[in-house]
Amino acid sequence: MNVTEKPEIVAADFPDHTQLPDSDGTFVKNFQEHPQSILLTTSVRPILDQLHPDGQYCIGQDSGIYWRVPQPPEPPEKGAEAPDWFYVPDVPPTLDGNMRRSYVMWRELMPPLIILEFVSGNGSEERDTTPRKGKFWIYERIIRPAFYGIYEVQKAQIELYHLVENRFELVQSNQRGHYPIAQIGVELGIWQGIYQGVELPWMRWWDAEGNLIPAAEERAEQAELAAEQERQMRIESDLAAEQERQRRIEAEQRIQALEARLRELEGGSSVDS
Structure with missing residues (x-):
């Protein structure tokens, strides 16, 4: 091989979901995050089942999205973000008959349609635009979901962004106070009520006519x-x-x-x- 030639790089040269860590050793920040994810997943799944009769989609809940391969001595998980909830269309829910351990961008190439983060602190982490480090920057510039939502239970509000011409633009709510996700025919909003025995301003889905979608x-x-x-x-x-x-x-x-x-x-x- 000519010394000036660069070796061909193929996907097999990079690790897959079975070779990458599926946890960074941290734990869920509060007791509300897990039921919130379940509420989102179980309510929207019938909608997604209709949109994907072949079953080709996946939902991640506090699961890693690997967007780069860290160089030693960095640990592998430094190349991942772990959204609280995300949905990816047109990919298999399992790989080789096994549940996904993580979502590996360089293997799949399909970005999530929507990523949702549940704020536990003051929201600075979810809005961090520091290049190659900040969560907002990584989502906007590298992972590039069509929608990125920041949910603050303490403020009972959702901040939703839509990727337009390579930049996130803030989405305005409709007359119902909801945020339409036209690609799947639903709206995202806040519902004050009791779920799993706890009354909170929960993040919920509605259909395009404004009907609450049950969990x-x-x-x-x-x-x-x-x-x-x-x-x-x-x-x-x-x-x-x-x-x-x-x-x-x-x-x-x-x-x-x-x-x-x-x-x-x-x-x-x-x-x-």
């Missing part, structure tokens, strides 16, 4: 309520049918009694004559 537990409760209502309707219908049957029997008995009385009267009249 898995809520769908189960709705199905149970609908089944109970159907059971009560059947009971009421059966009761009404039984009451109608009894009315018919009683009416028939009255008619038979009247007919018998008439026969008695007719018989008495014949004897008199």
Whole structure:
């Protein structure tokens, strides 16, 4: 090989999700983050299942997105960001029959459609624009999701950015106070209510008509309520049918009694004559 030639670099030269750490040793910052992720995932999954009938999409929850290969002595996880929640369309949910340990950009090449961060501090980390270090800079310039959302539960607000011409632009809410994600036909917003026994301003999905999209537990409760209502309707219908049957029997008995009385009267009249 000519000394001036550079060796060809192929994807196999770089580590994949099985060779990279799936944790940096830190723990979830507060107890709200896990149920918040579950709420987002279980409510939007039926929508995504309709959009991807082939099942080709993945959702990450506090999972790493590797965007560069750190050079020693840096640990490998320094090349990753771990969003609290993200969705990537048109990629398989598993690799070689195994659950993903992380999402590796140089293997997949498909950016997430949306990344969401849940603020635990003052939000400076999520808005850090320091080149090649700050989370906002890395998302905007390297990972490049179509949407990046910053959710602050203490302020009950969402700050959503849309990638336009290589830069994040702040998205304005609609008349409902929601942020439309047209690509999947949903809106993102704040819902004050009780989820998993805790009342908070939760981040939720709505459909394009402004209807709240229920989570898995809520769908189960709705199905149970609908089944109970159907059971009560059947009971009421059966009761009404039984009451109608009894009315018919009683009416028939009255008619038979009247007919018998008439026969008695007719018989008495014949004897008199």
